[in-house]
Amino acid sequence: MIGNSVIELNSVDIFQQKHLVLSGVNLQVSRGEFVYLIGQTGSGKSSLLKVMYGELHIANGEGHAVGFPLKTLKENEVPFLRRKLGIVFQDFQLLTDRTIEENLRFVLKATGWKDKNLIDERIKDVLDKVGLRSKIKKMPHEISGGEQQRIVIARALLNDPELILADEPTGNLDPETSEEIIILLRQISQSGTAVIMATHDYHIIRTFPSRIIKCENGKVLDNITV
Numbered sequence: 001m002i003g004n005s006v007i008e009l010n011s012v013d014i015f016q017q018k019h020l021v022l023s024g025v026n027l028q029v030s031r032g033e034f035v036y037l038i039g040q041t042g043s044g045k046s047s048l049l050k051v052m053y054g055e056l057h058i059a060n061g062e063g064h065a066v067g068f069p070l071k072t073l074k075e076n077e078v079p080f081l082r083r084k085l086g087i088v089f090q091d092f093q094l095l096t097d098r099t100i101e102e103n104l105r106f107v108l109k110a111t112g113w114k115d116k117n118l119i120d121e122r123i124k125d126v127l128d129k130v131g132l133r134s135k136i137k138k139m140p141h142e143i144s145g146g147e148q149q150r151i152v153i154a155r156a157l158l159n160d161p162e163l164i165l166a167d168e169p170t171g172n173l174d175p176e177t178s179e180e181i182i183i184l185l186r187q188i189s190q191s192g193t194a195v196i197m198a199t200h201d202y203h204i205i206r207t208f209p210s211r212i213i214k215c216e217n218g219k220v221l222d223n224i225t226v
């Protein structure tokens with residue numbers, strides 16, 4: 001980590017294949033910040049997030065995410081970067097054939113946890129953080145959409161990340177449940193984990209104001225008001 005930054009991008013160009021999606025990106029996000037990422041469909045929000053979790057390489061410029069240098073990041077280092085990130089995306093859903101507990105245990109084991117007692121404790125800890133300890137033995141289809149999204153957030157917290165990247169985490173939820181998810185993500189940021197959240201939901205942004213960055217015309221604009 002550079003000082004207090006969890007994300008540091010300096011003059012970064014981001015390509016998808018040969019297509020320059022974003023150019024000259026300068027962005028700094030500090031520990032514990034809560035940041036909205038907005039922009040029209042196709043403006044580059046997902047590409048920007050992909051750079052942050054090591055899915056897309058940066059062509060020009062310099063970048064760091066949770067202390068990892070993005071320009072020189074090697075394929076075999078990506079899992080270590082991801083362990084310090086929590087990812088809450090619509091296409092990273094729960095495994096439907098196992099309980100909430102088994103979903104969480106699966107991730108811990110896959111990221112190197114071995115001690116059964118520590119694993120059990122960690123699972124209870126993250127479920128407490130999202131207020132759903134009582135659902136530990138349920139299957140995903142036995143809980144509501146909002147509860148499933150809270151479990152996805154619990155899963156993202158398992159390895160105590162420095163940064164959560166959330167792509168439209170309220171996309172499929174009703175307004176009231178969406179607000180609950182945002183309140184939870186904001187609590188998480190206040191406890192020190194930065195959150196960057198892509199959204200199209202202006203109601204949420206107005207109800208819970210915070211720093212906004214916007215992808216527009218191939219650039220990233222900072223401190224936008226809507």
Ligand SMILES: Nc1ncnc2c1ncn2[C@@H]1O[C@H](COP(=O)(O)OP(=O)(O)OP(=O)(O)O)[C@@H](O)[C@H]1O
Pocket residue numbers: 016017019021039040041042043044045046047048215
């Ligand atoms: N795998 C890919 N190969 C080639 N071009 C891509 C690829 N993924 C995205 N693009 C292009 O890159 C540009 C930015 O896409 P990106 O998915 O980052 O936008 P977005 O702002 O996240 O959109 P949305 O709100 O729809 O998710 C678009 O022009 C898109 O067509």
